[in-house]
Amino acid sequence: MxxxxxxxxxxxxxxxxxxxxxxxxxxxxxxxxxxxxxxxxxxxxxxxxxxxxxxxxxxxxxxxxxxxxxxxxxxxxxxxxxxxxxxxxxxxxxxxxxxxxxxxxxxxxxxxxxxxxMMEKHFIKARQRRGIDAAKLKGVYKGRPATISPEAVRELHQQGIGATEIAKRLRIGRASVYRALAA
Missing domain, CATH: 3.40.50.1390 (Resolvase, N-terminal catalytic domain)
Known part of the structure; x- marks a missing residue:
């Protein structure tokens, strides 16, 4: 053995x-x-x-x-x-x-x-969703706090810096850069 x-x-x-x-x-x-x-x-x-x-x-x-x-x-x-x-x-x-x-x-x-x-995973997600929906109805659920500053993204973009470089500097994903610019 x-x-x-x-x-x-x-x-x-x-x-x-x-x-x-x-x-x-x-x-x-x-x-x-x-x-x-x-x-x-x-x-x-x-x-x-x-x-x-x-x-x-x-x-x-x-x-x-x-x-x-x-x-x-x-x-x-x-x-x-x-x-x-x-x-x-x-x-x-x-x-x-x-x-x-x-x-x-x-x-x-x-x-x-x-x-x-897999069933447990499904039930956990369903309970989580019900809890979030109930919290939203009470006005206490605001979602996850923002982890990036859209202003910082826009400022770097206005300086002519591309999305890849912005993502590297702010340590975020490129998709997050594009979302911040579109907002």
Missing amino acids: GKVLGYARVSTDTQDIQSQKEKLLTLGAVVVFTDTGSGSSLDGRDQLEAALRLLEPGDELLALHPDRLARDTADLLTIGKRVIEKKAVLRIYDPNIVFDGTDMMAEVLLTIFGMVG
């Missing part, structure tokens, strides 16, 4: 990842990779990517729950397939799933829990 690499994820900086790390270490992980961010996408999950790259034949990638890996069926199965391509094993603690590419039921369980994650 090779090494056990743990993986933990929380959605926001305000959530505590320590309990996940401690449990993974107790379960045998020699190192725990952690990401903070949405489970809705694999984009930006640098530590998950690092763990997958480090896997060698006989190793194990361990997560406490399927939704810590992904909240999407395709993403969860992609992770599983990447693990078995390395001739390693994906193990999920709760529910107990051991995916090594040889057990059809393990793949079925990954698919089901990926679907559950």
Whole structure:
């Protein structure tokens, strides 16, 4: 048996990842990779990517729950397939799933829990939307505060500076420059 690499994820900086790390270490992980961010996408999950790259034949990638890996069926199965391509094993603690590419039921369980994650994601977004709509009716929701100054964008533009350079100077995206100029 090779090494056990743990993986933990929380959605926001305000959530505590320590309990996940401690449990993974107790379960045998020699190192725990952690990401903070949405489970809705694999984009930006640098530590998950690092763990997958480090896997060698006989190793194990361990997560406490399927939704810590992904909240999407395709993403969860992609992770599983990447693990078995390395001739390693994906193990999920709760529910107990051991995916090594040889057990059809393990793949079925990954698919089901990926679907559950997608449903949870849908319900979370629906609740958020209802909350925002209710806050707007009360007049307390104003949206996210502006992070750029349209005046600064216009001032640089009036100096003859192009959108790409404005974006670099203000550390914003070019699309934000164009939106500020159009406003």
